[in-house]
Amino acid sequence: MFRCSDVVLAAWLLPAALAATCARAGDLPEQEAWNAHVQATYVWQAKPAFDAAYNGPASLAPWRETGYSFSATAAFGMRPWQGAELYVDPEVVQGKPMSGLHGLGGMTNGEQQKTSGLTPTVYRARLFLRQTWELGGDRTAVASDMNQLAGSVAARRIVLTAGNLAASDIFDNNSQAHDARSQFLNWALLAHGAWDFAADARGYTWGAALEYYDGDWAVRAGRFIMPAESNGLALDTRIFRHYGDQVELEHRHAWLGQAGTVRLLAFHDRMQMGGFRDALAAAAPGIAPSVADVRRERGKTGFGASLEQALGENAAVFARASRNDGQSETYAFAEIERSLSAGVTLRGATWGRTGDTVGVAAVRNGLTQAHRDYLAAGGVGAFIGDGRLDYHPERIAEAYYKVGLGEHAALSLDWQHVANPAYNGARGPVDVFGLRLHGQY
Template structure:
């Protein structure tokens, strides 16, 4: 379900020499991605209503997106993205903190579903400084921007289009697949069940520095598809500070993100006090959830790069829009092996708050996890992929994930998931 795109990186990360480029009046791009995954049977002392099934399973996802852009006036860009998806999630998308397929949606089904993914306007005010090139891409018109500029983006999009744009671990269509590797695991970001929302973000760029803030609509109900349009009552706010640097002559970026969600959410402690087994759905009231994330991506040599993320939220209330993760640490590296081939390897450690552990141990069920009991251990994930370039417009990836303590339960697993991904973009 995690809708991520790299279309915004060029505006923020370009380190090329100053250059002026003619503005592209319009463009059209398309992408299609198919992911197939399988897991063998694994050991499990018990299985609950929201556990990963211990028998052999397969799952798949398919998405196809068209992206149309036009420049209605100088400095403005208008985009619309129709999209179609279908898929089958393993275990009904239950039983893991870090789900194994970032292309999988919470509303996936085996019949194709057509909808509009994005419809947004971007306005750029170039103030002064060097001119930086912007390439033509999905949701990005070719042209140039000033190093000192202000950018306003408003409409229907994904919060991850703008925030937490780690260059090595951000896009499930071409990089790592696990949910905990395409974004801060503990960032319960505003999104509907497909990963999109409505809202606006304002950004300020000044050379190596950028500051951005945005407000977006949360779902009307926890992890639901309809959005709550009362954006001044229920909302997801985030602020991010970004700095580009050179370390031993190699470019890198550090980002610090803070977020606050406001919605009718159920508290784990309130649910424990109300009934047995506890149910957060019965104790929902106006609440806030806060958290933060730290991200680094760093080139190491001409063909290698590394990344790291750390994130945490307060862990007092139910997962509202993303994953059942409240503490997350990830590290990894990528290497351009030959030509267009890429090798990626990463490790993740996810955790829960004490309140959430107590809720699950007492028989509570969450949006994605809950087995009726809990032998708590941090969930640990290792993922590696090898992406093979198939000409200029396509790539085939082989992916493997090893998950110890799935859904934070030492009585289950480990689980191995093998995958194949075919991605094309023009």
């Protein structure tokens, strides 16, 4: 059983959405009535030229390229009544993706939005209400953070979150691989790679999630609206007809006196989607198939398992495994239908650099046979399509070193190696080098 009294808790291992650490009653912080936080993140990446037997309409360009992204977010929170928290986040983004954001299953910059351009764009990222009904038990401290008011919560509670937010704010909240602003950058390390979660082209949606916490256990379920068209910005508001549903079971535990968390997630999407087999059957001889020509009402189902485990005060490991049925087009996230990932993070206190962190991870992404046949016939998806296909699983290695620049800023160096980009053994491998500057207050 996970208990604050008998576990050496690594505070950095707990979910970022809670940022909570166990505390004695006398250590609990005062309840914040309101707060305001800001963040800014700049990511620059470059890749050298690499070998490619051929190029297609959605290939990663084989010549040298650079790209960048910039985001700045303000987060305002307040308590309108007992148990309630209201948050609003205005945000601005700007960027230039490499290869027009094409040519990879696991994209290399999790801060790179599908709609970013050279002109700064301002919009509302989040506007949501969180209502908590406390049912008793030990209290846990909650630190002041973006979209989080300082205070404490009971071990047994029900939480309802509704409004405009990201589904990944609530689900698959792995503390070691979840935030491209401070952790790994690759898309396949931000969430379950095969989880085609509801989101517009910026990564946000509208909907609601209900959570129940009871000591070591938590269960949550949510429904969110999907984009009106594949990977588009506009959302389809018909939430009872087109939607993304997910349910997750979470258990926190202690292993050899160290904190850990296991999560199991299942999802089901319902939209007008094109099927790969339908597109192949409908294509005229000599003409590349297109999922856009065969869209109809259909569902997509998948699941994922996640583990994070502290190995002491300054080390932790994590792993994810996910898959979806892979019979229809990618609708909102990455062109991944099978994904395995694992990694380790070490805090710099081990070598006398308290503010530093190093992370190393490996990913293996795959596609179903239906999707492979579609690409081999010249089909193109939202992000990939080389015109032909010599299928091999896409393999990614990523390492970063984050240097703390005082309490509120960090500079990270990042390296990613991608073998078989877009699952094509006839192209690559490719190396991507990155620099990230992040500040938060």
